Amino acid sequence: MRVGIIGYGTIGTDVAGFIQRGEAGEASLAAVLVRKGLTCESGPAGKSGKPLFTASFNEFMEQAPDLVVECAGHSAVAAYGERVLRTADFMVVSAGALADEDLHGRLMKTARENGHRLVVPSAAIAGLDRIAAASVGYMEEVSLITRKPPKAWIGTFVEDKLNLEGLTEPVCVFEGPARESAKLFPESVNVSAALSLAGIGFDRTTVKVFVDPGITSNRHQVVARGKFGELQLEVGNTPSAANPKTGYIVAMSVIHNLRKLSGPFMIGL
Numbered sequence: 001m002r003v004g005i006i007g008y009g010t011i012g013t014d015v016a017g018f019i020q021r022g023e024a025g026e027a028s029l030a031a032v033l034v035r036k037g038l039t040c041e042s043g044p045a046g047k048s049g050k051p052l053f054t055a056s057f058n059e060f061m062e063q064a065p066d067l068v069v070e071c072a073g074h075s076a077v078a079a080y081g082e083r084v085l086r087t088a089d090f091m092v093v094s095a096g097a098l099a100d101e102d103l104h105g106r107l108m109k110t111a112r113e114n115g116h117r118l119v120v121p122s123a124a125i126a127g128l129d130r131i132a133a134a135s136v137g138y139m140e141e142v143s144l145i146t147r148k149p150p151k152a153w154i155g156t157f158v159e160d161k162l163n164l165e166g167l168t169e170p171v172c173v174f175e176g177p178a179r180e181s182a183k184l185f186p187e188s189v190n191v192s193a194a195l196s197l198a199g200i201g202f203d204r205t206t207v208k209v210f211v212d213p214g215i216t217s218n219r220h221q222v223v224a225r226g227k228f229g230e231l232q233l234e235v236g237n238t239p240s241a242a243n244p245k246t247g248y249i250v251a252m253s254v255i256h257n258l259r260k261l262s263g264p265f266m267i268g269l
């Protein structure tokens, strides 16, 4: 399976590294789309040689990827999604972009018409296998509480509202439906979108978001109840050194999915 990566930041670099070290099953790295003006022109060589690093989307797609992994942010999903899905599967890490109903609808239509798949990895959250299975029956509740340390909110709109350095107690900065949280925190609450897509949708999934000076990991707590029974889980993601908003687990989850999609054995669905 030939893989293309859009975005060579925290997640994209880790995903490329895993693939090039041969840790992504049958997947090989064909190309990386970098932002225009970026000087990075090469990355690690792998079993199929060096991938093409380019800022040209046409050149990127000319490498004929079977699957493209988006690791670049919401705007990249909107900018490239439909064009990717005409010829390849599209794995979207910035799942919050799909809170835009029109975009989600267009991506689904293009995927269907061209026989390709829109794939959302579990990334920073867990339990989506069970939530997705549970949503086959009636569900009363799916809720999420996301908590991250102050430094994870630098560069977000929260920075303008709070003195992040001076916090001594957790502060709730959002409470509402996942459709709003996914749009309000494009770089840091994509988990609410993945949870919504797996379960009962963006409007019925409820979310609370906290800046918490008492923790060092990015924590996501999920509660679900329905015909299936109930589920309560909490994950603590180690923030990556390059970007404290993003856990290392995100790239690992992408790799797990590449193994599944490229190989003869699937587990964790």
Ligand SMILES: NC(=O)C1=CN([C@@H]2O[C@H](COP(=O)(O)OP(=O)(O)OC[C@H]3O[C@@H](n4cnc5c(N)ncnc54)[C@H](O)[C@@H]3O)[C@@H](O)[C@H]2O)C=CC1
Residues within 6 Å of the ligand: 006, 007, 008, 009, 010, 011, 012, 033, 034, 035, 036, 071, 072, 073, 074, 075, 076, 079, 093, 094, 095, 122, 123, 124, 125, 186, 187, 188, 190, 191, 194, 242, 243, 245, 246, 247, 250
């Ligand atoms: N589903 C989940 O659980 C998670 C999703 N995310 C999503 O992943 C995104 C990326 O996260 P990081 O790698 O930590 O961010 P990052 O900021 O470290 O890297 C993003 C990279 O994408 C590049 N980029 C942006 N627009 C581009 C474009 N149009 N074409 C090519 N390259 C482009 C940037 O130059 C940068 O190198 C976040 O914005 C967030 O939306 C992040 C963490 C968890």
Ligand SMILES: O=C([O-])CC(=O)C(=O)O
Residues within 6 Å of the ligand: 124, 186, 187, 188, 189, 190, 191, 192, 218, 219, 237, 245, 246, 247, 250
């Ligand atoms: O990595 C995390 O803990 C979650 C995250 O940034 C996101 O959901 O966008």
